[in-house]
Amino acid sequence: MNGGRKDPGLPPTQVMEASAVHKSDIRWVSNVLYKRTLPLTIADMGSKGAAAVTALLIARFFGPHQFGQYATALSVCGILMLITGIGFEQEFTRRGSTEKNDIPASLSLNLISQGITSSVAFLLIIAFFSLSGYSRDITLIGLLLGATLFVGNMGMPFRNLCLLLDKSHVTAIIQTIATTMVLALTVFVIYMKGRLLFVVVSQLLVATGVALAWLWWTPKNCFAIRTSGRSVVDFFRNSALFGFSTMIWVAYFNFDIFLMSLLKPETEVGIYAGVYRIIAINYVLGNAVAYSFTPILFGKFASNCQEYERIGRNLIATMTLFGLLLSLILYTYSEQLVSMIIGELYKDGAVIAKILSLAVAFRLVNFGLCEILTTGNRQKTRVSVEMVMLLSNVVLNGFLIPLYGGVGAAIATVGAEIVLFLGALPACRKYGLLGTSTS
Numbered sequence: 001m002n003g004g005r006k007d008p009g010l011p012p013t014q015v016m017e018a019s020a021v022h023k024s025d026i027r028w029v030s031n032v033l034y035k036r037t038l039p040l041t042i043a044d045m046g047s048k049g050a051a052a053v054t055a056l057l058i059a060r061f062f063g064p065h066q067f068g069q070y071a072t073a074l075s076v077c078g079i080l081m082l083i084t085g086i087g088f089e090q091e092f093t094r095r096g097s098t099e100k101n102d103i104p105a106s107l108s109l110n111l112i113s114q115g116i117t118s119s120v121a122f123l124l125i126i127a128f129f130s131l132s133g134y135s136r137d138i139t140l141i142g143l144l145l146g147a148t149l150f151v152g153n154m155g156m157p158f159r160n161l162c163l164l165l166d167k168s169h170v171t172a173i174i175q176t177i178a179t180t181m182v183l184a185l186t187v188f189v190i191y192m193k194g195r196l197l198f199v200v201v202s203q204l205l206v207a208t209g210v211a212l213a214w215l216w217w218t219p220k221n222c223f224a225i226r227t228s229g230r231s232v233v234d235f236f237r238n239s240a241l242f243g244f245s246t247m248i249w250v251a252y253f254n255f256d257i258f259l260m261s262l263l264k265p266e267t268e269v270g271i272y273a274g275v276y277r278i279i280a281i282n283y284v285l286g287n288a289v290a291y292s293f294t295p296i297l298f299g300k301f302a303s304n305c306q307e308y309e310r311i312g313r314n315l316i317a318t319m320t321l322f323g324l325l326l327s328l329i330l331y332t333y334s335e336q337l338v339s340m341i342i343g344e345l346y347k348d349g350a351v352i353a354k355i356l357s358l359a360v361a362f363r364l365v366n367f368g369l370c371e372i373l374t375t376g377n378r379q380k381t382r383v384s385v386e387m388v389m390l391l392s393n394v395v396l397n398g399f400l401i402p403l404y405g406g407v408g409a410a411i412a413t414v415g416a417e418i419v420l421f422l423g424a425l426p427a428c429r430k431y432g433l434l435g436t437s438t439s
Contacts, residue, residue, distance in 0.1 A: 278341055315368045351407060
């Protein structure tokens with residue numbers, strides 16, 4: 001009742017229609033999660049997940065000091081690999097989603113562009129470690145990791161090809177086999193009490209095997225090379241905005257450890273990096289969910305804006321649900337997880353894990369918001385808000401790491417994610433990418 005007047009409410013037919021729409025949305029999201037996200041999650045667990053689990057095994061069995069060396073080398077390689085794949089995968093996905101007949105040409109352009117930038121980056125890694133003041137162990141590990149990243153980068157376009165051909169299960173199979181091999185070799189080295197260097201060599205061997213497997217599997221008609229110097233330049237130019245975003249994220253995920261390696265002992269770096277790896281495993285799921293929606297969003301933006309808005313809202317709702325659930329679990333059981341996964345030597349990192357768990361919810365939602373900006377033809381806006389996020393992270397790390405070490409780096413991560421959320425959500429609303437019913 002309102003002022004003595006009866007509110008008739010919605011007619012029964014409209015209520016039934018609204019209910020049917022919500023049920024349809026749930027079925028649609030479930031179908032995407034099953035057919036696209038599940039295989040991609042398995043595949044990501046095979047690539048990023050394998051790297052994370054391997055890092056955790058190194059952290060547990062080689063101790064904070066040696067793991068600090070490994071994490072330092074990995075962060076340096078990550079920063080110097082900034083120029084690799086500068087938006088090539090996103091541009092390949094965009095072209096393949098809207099121009100199915102040009103997939104072979106786009107794949108060729110992606111491979112050529114990836115090869116050029118990866119070669120330059122590897123030469124930079126060689127030059128940096130040769131001239132740096134890092135120890136011999138860190139230098140050797142860094143050179144091997146650089147070679148591994150080079151080979152791994154050359155296999156990335158094929159993962160996107162599988163997504164465009166609706167064959168994500170192939171990616172899952174290949175990466176699952178690779179995961180098994182990496183973990184088996186790592187466990188073997190640990191069992192034989194081998195050197196950390198042997199673990200890194202095994203990663204390089206498996207990465208090479210995966211690249212060869214992709215070449216063997218890919219249909220021959222996808223290698224119809226129809227490229228020219230002009231087309232490569234155009235591909236680079238169209239990838240540029242995507243590339244800025246990629247470079248920002250590479251810098252974001254590596255800057256904290258890189259700065260700590262300059263300011264703090266290797267053991268302290270190892271504790272923070274070990275805890276961060278536990279938290280980062282959850283980002284694999286978030287990335288897979290967001291990327292499962294990307295080709296669909298690209299296609300709908302070009303054909304049906306209302307459908308685009310509906311799918312975008314479904315994506316954000318899904319990411320919010322997963323983010324809150326994972327964040328709650330990690331916050332509640334952080335102490336047990338740290339001790340169980342990487343050992344008692346890292347128990348001082350439990351407080352770092354609690355702080356970083358707060359970033360998980362924002363990170364997953366931000367994955368979705370950023371993909372909506374990209375697929376909604378607002379990549380410049382995405383780059384702008386991500387740049388503000390990166391600068392916030394750099395400033396916070398520069399101020400907090402000298403004072404609080406790993407705890408300060410964790411606080412900086414949470415702060416940067418909040419800054420990105422407060423920039424990306426209003427941007428999506430401003431441009432109507434989430435429609436009108438986003439409240």
